[in-house]
Amino acid sequence: MVLRIAIQKSGRLNEDSMKLLKECGIDIANGVNKLRTEASNFPIEVYFLRDDDIPQYVEDEVADIGFVGENVVYEKNKKVEVVEQLGFGKCRLSIAVSRNEVYNDVSYLHGKRIATTYPVIVRKFMEEQGVDAEIHEISGSVEIAPGIGLAHAICDLVSSGSTLFMNGLKEVETVLKSQAVLIKSSHLNEEKQRLLDKLLFRIKAVKRSKNNKYILLNAPNDKLSEIIGLLPGMKSPTVLPLAESGWSSVHSVLKESDFWEIIEKLKEAGAQGILVVPIEKMII
Ligand code: ATP
Ligand code: MG
Incomplete structure (x- = not known):
């Protein structure tokens, strides 16, 4: 099997x-x-x-x-x-219109024609918004539709937005995050x-x-409890004595998203020799 x-x-x-x-x-x-x-x-x-x-x-x-x-x-x-x-x-499915248009809200799209390769999702979104728009399905090169008079608006996948920008369009609604x-x-x-x-x-x-990092640092023993208080850890941080007396090595796991903020606070609290290492696999 x-x-x-x-x-x-x-x-x-x-x-x-x-x-x-x-x-x-x-x-x-x-x-x-x-x-x-x-x-x-x-x-x-x-x-x-x-x-x-x-x-x-x-x-x-x-x-x-x-x-x-x-x-x-x-x-x-x-x-x-x-x-x-x-x-x-990661990307989003967004509605875009010509950069010169004055767009305030979805009611702009009433009676307008929207070109897209995602007719099902766009139709559902328009229904939810109570907007009556004409959905024009095409199979590619969606961004040029407004420029050649095919549609007033488009709905297409966006990640950075640079393709829209290059085609004189601006993003006005996010239909789906994907x-x-x-x-x-x-x-x-x-x-x-x-x-x-x-x-x-x-x-x-x-x-x-991928969402976590392994962190190792040296802490003076008199600052140990303050430093440990800043670290979440999977259970609690590991603390090992250093060869140099009065110092300890602290090991823990940090969320990537909290990373910079916690690092700053650790430094302020007196941590030294901070090493941050990628984790290859993490089983909890
Ligand atoms: P296929 O030949 O398999 O049909 P495709 O041309 O339809 O390929 P791709 O452009 O390779 O598809 O995109 C595949 C998927 O990648 C999209 O359906 C979307 O989920 C995701 N994606 C992420 N960022 C973007 C982006 N900027 N533009 C388009 N798709 C994106
Ligand atoms: Mg495809």
């Missing part, structure tokens, strides 16, 4: 999808132009597909699970379950579910390790 996973063949999600599997200790021979391959050390088979097709393959049980953007999952609206956010492929997710079929048998649980255990350990 193998778990069949569908990932993007080439494009923005391919590299990070392969990397995540590798970080989970799964060795995949990535033969050039191979559409299907197996791992040598985990019962998993990988199918390389267009991202648009992944939800359908999972609904049809041709693949058991898949890595794909939430934007594609909601647009395709197939019978699949979203199991875990993967932390890469990242890559793991989806699964609703009909996994027990054995496949067990394999998925095993994979998920590893994925969570990898994600956690």
Whole structure:
């Protein structure tokens, strides 16, 4: 029995999808132009597909699970379950209009034409907002639609916003925040579910390790309790005596997001020789 996973063949999600599997200790021979391959050390088979097709393959049980953007999952609206956010492929689906337009709120879009490759998501958003707009589905090059008189507005994926800017557009509404997710079929048998649980255990350990750093520092003993008070730690920090008397070495784990603020306070409290080290895997 193998778990069949569908990932993007080439494009923005391919590299990070392969990397995540590798970080989970799964060795995949990535033969050039191979559409299907197996791992040598985990019962998993990988199918390389267009991202648009992944939800359908999972609904049809041709693949058991898949890595794909939430934007594609909601647009395709197939019978699949979203199991875990993967932390890469972050972007947003936004509405943009020409930079010269005066835009105050969504009511601007009343009676206007919006060009998009995401008609399902945009229609739902317009309904929720009570706006009656015409949705014009196109399959690419969405950004040029306003400039050539095809539409008044567009709805497209944005990460930095530089493509919009270059095309004389400004972002006015966020319709959806998206990242890559793991989806699964609703009909996994027990054995496949067990394999998925095993994979998920590893994925969570990898994600956690990315959000955390290991920190080591030297503290004068008279400042030890103040310094320990600043450190969260998985349970509590580890404290070891240094060879030099009156000093201790303190080890702990820090959230990446709290990192700079805590480092500053540690320095102020008298910590020295602070080392911050990446964590490869983190099991709690
Ligand atoms: P495919 O050939 O597989 O259909 P594609 O051209 O549809 O590829 P990509 O452009 O590779 O797709 O994007 C894949 C996914 O990457 C998107 O669906 C989205 O979830 C995510 N993504 C992240 N940032 C961006 C961005 N700036 N623009 C577009 N997609 C992004
Ligand atoms: Mg696609």
